[in-house]
Amino acid sequence: MTERKPIDDDLLVRLHHGTAAERAELEALAARDPDIRARLTDWQRQDAAIRALYGPVAEEPVPHRQLRLFDRPARRWPRVSRIAATIGLIALGAAGGWFAARLAQPPARGADLVAEALQTHATYSVEVAHPVEVPATDEAHMIRWLSKRLGHRIAPPDLRGFGFQLIGGRVVPSATGAAAVMMYEDDIGRRVTLFVTRESGQAETEFRYSGNGAARGFWWIEDGLGCAVVGDLPVDTLRAISVSAYHDLIDA
Amino acid sequence: MPFLDEVEAAIPALRRYAHALLRDRSAADDLVQDCLERALSRRILWRRQGDVKPWLFRILLNLCRDEHRRRAARPVLVPIDSVSEAGGSGGQEEFMNLREVHRAMGQLPEDQRAALLLVSLEGMSLGEAAQVLGIPDGTLASRLARARAALRRTTCRAPDRPDDVRGHRP
Known part of the structure; x- marks a missing residue:
């Protein structure tokens, strides 16, 4: 590609926004080639125009409603260092998290969502022969099926980094319609259930924790989707898995 | 911090x-x-x-x-701010007509506009912008090249040489 003549815009873009060495290479190219020079000059003019047009917004005072967002959390969370905050979060642990969830009074639908997810996990994770309806060996079909029933693209998060392999999925009933269920298993047979529902019109929630007995779950409602990650695992492990699943799901 | x-x-x-x-x-x-x-x-x-x-x-x-x-x-029609409201600092006209650029930016597909603004307005590197957009560097490079070429055409600075304007990429 670098040998191609005339040099194409993709490569110029890469060099232009690349490392110092790449930019130097580009300057050398431009010095030899008036056409490249013309294009670069033009891009610089585009950038100057774009900054002139849109840059001044950043100089405006920030609207009050945006600044107000920082009042409440700042009181709730004293501005200690991030490390201390992180330690605090970890220290919250199971009991603290459970308490916090209790105190925070989850909205009605949130409580139902968790109950459904816990119930689903309790019902299917103990199944030896039929924990799932479509096995992970047929993942493409599972994705199509779950996405179709949910009316939203659903792809199973990759939890192999935590030692959990996808074993498959199924559809189960939920108060809001069909729920997509994906189940994972690690090498010692522990299982994690990912439970996803459509929650049209439901208010978004924070990332929350709920538990009953051994099974516990992290859950949230966002973008019309309700998700719960349930498993009989240490809270910190489950939290890490849930955070990873959250990122995979919003990126899907 | x-x-x-x-x-x-x-x-x-x-x-x-x-x-x-x-x-x-x-x-x-x-x-x-x-x-x-x-x-x-x-x-x-x-x-x-x-x-x-x-x-x-x-x-x-x-x-x-x-x-x-x-x-x-x-579908709804999205109102477009006037150029004077969007920016309007003078003195840059020697380089490009700002109104023209604003209009040309509006004609870009939104994914191209989103990409171009990350590098040219926010000053991100190709790698940083690709990460923000969740796409590979190469895909972003082509997207930026298309956006640049389109801007160039609509602000009447594109030369006649056809190879300057790249064909569609996947």
Whole structure:
């Protein structure tokens, strides 16, 4: 590609926004080639125009409603260092998290969502022969099926980094319609259930924790989707898995 | 810098970007508001030790895509701010007609506009912008090249040589 003549815009873009060495290479190219020079000059003019047009917004005072967002959390969370905050979060642990969830009074639908997810996990994770309806060996079909029933693209998060392999999925009933269920298993047979529902019109929630007995779950409602990650695992492990699943799901 | 301070410090850039991307003042303010609310409620999910800013831009762009999906079912006309409102500092006309560039930016497909603004307005490198957009570097390079070429054409600076304007890429 670098040998191609005339040099194409993709490569110029890469060099232009690349490392110092790449930019130097580009300057050398431009010095030899008036056409490249013309294009670069033009891009610089585009950038100057774009900054002139849109840059001044950043100089405006920030609207009050945006600044107000920082009042409440700042009181709730004293501005200690991030490390201390992180330690605090970890220290919250199971009991603290459970308490916090209790105190925070989850909205009605949130409580139902968790109950459904816990119930689903309790019902299917103990199944030896039929924990799932479509096995992970047929993942493409599972994705199509779950996405179709949910009316939203659903792809199973990759939890192999935590030692959990996808074993498959199924559809189960939920108060809001069909729920997509994906189940994972690690090498010692522990299982994690990912439970996803459509929650049209439901208010978004924070990332929350709920538990009953051994099974516990992290859950949230966002973008019309309700998700719960349930498993009989240490809270910190489950939290890490849930955070990873959250990122995979919003990126899907 | 503590998390909250970092988020707060990023607000001007988020506003600048949202305004340029959406070209509508109130829609942009709403988008930034949603972005900040989501970031604050999700701070437990912020796992990187690096800058908060790229993460905020990712949230903002995700919200933006969601909004488009919602709106797809119910198309509406998006009002376009006048150029004077969008910026309007004078003195740059010697380089390019700002009104023309604003119009040309509006004609770009939104994914191209989103990409170009990350590098040219926000000053991100190719790698940083690709990460924010969640696409490979190569895909972003082609997208930027297409955006640059389209801007060049619509601001009447494209030369006649056909190879300057690249064909469509996958």
